[in-house]
Amino acid sequence: MQDNQVVGIGSGSTIEYAIRRLNERVINENLKTICIPSSYQALRSLQSFESLQISTLDRNPEAYVAIDGADEVDGDMNLIKGGGGCLTQEKIVISCAKKVVIIADYRKDVQKFGQSFNFIPIEVIPMAQRPVLEKISKMFGGKPVLREAKQKAGPLVTDNGNFIIDWFFDKDKDYDWNEVNISLSLIPGIVETGLFIQTAHKVFFGAADGNVTSRGNDKL
Ligand SMILES: O=C(CO)[C@H](O)[C@H](O)COP(=O)(O)O
Incomplete structure (x- = not known):
């Protein structure tokens, strides 16, 4: 992450960990990060961290990266999203980002949709x-x-x-x-x-033992 980057922020419970980590890095590395929330939940969460700047797509219509959760990720890296009901704004924010990074727990890593979320x-x-x-x-x-x-x-x-x-x-x-x-x-x-078809560039899966696996573009 670099200074002054615009970051799209997704919704759900997993994204809360990313927001906390982003805040830590902004403080520790003395960075300025401009966050675009994709829901009222994301907005409220961001508001609880004073170091994170909040913006809108009106002001910042392009993001360097969007980070979001998912309900399932299939073998082609297609996503099901919207378990939390925020899919429309999430899709809009993701569509404005150069890179899309998804974080999810290992149970959402499936070959075919319908294995853990139906x-x-x-x-x-x-x-x-x-x-x-x-x-x-x-x-x-x-x-x-x-x-x-x-x-x-x-x-x-x-x-x-x-x-x-x-x-x-x-x-x-x-x-x-x-x-x-x-x-x-x-x-x-x-x-x-x-349905988020071929929108993710990289997906990180957290395992039960704390290890992380990933799929997608290794350069991200
Ligand atoms: O798409 C979403 C909300 O609309 C969430 O990203 C998805 O439901 C995953 O949520 P969680 O991290 O709580 O499992």
Whole structure:
């Protein structure tokens, strides 16, 4: 890491470790780092570290690197994201970064989607939720369900004021995830999907014994 770099910050529980480590390096190495949060959770977390500067894509539309978590990483380094419901802003921030680094625990390292996580989160405009649910089920099978909020009656509302459909895909089918992603994205009312196709450059997996393995570009 170098001085004055712009860093996209993902969401979830794993990213909290990266934010803490970033803060340590900024203090110890006397660096200035400009962080772009990808959710309200990331923003609040960053706000608790005074040494980390916070910015927006309006001010800094390009990031040197984006660091994020994932729900699953398949053999082609495709990702499922959105378990925490922040997929749209995460995809936007990642799309603005030159390098994308994913950190996850070893259970998310799979050959084929569906081994540890069995649904694709999809952000949808509220008025479209019913027709979108029906279209997904007709087009791809499986079971799409509207995600319910916890400790609030009704559906979960995202940081963007939308709903999330969790599509429990058919684990026995061999999906072409790139095609599925394109077809889903073309359904009116779908804002973004939790399929991140070929977006990660490097993925680090933390093992239970504290060791770290990685996949992807060794130069990163
Ligand atoms: O995509 C995400 C949130 O939308 C998270 O990165 C993903 O759900 C992983 O979260 P965690 O680190 O808590 O397992």
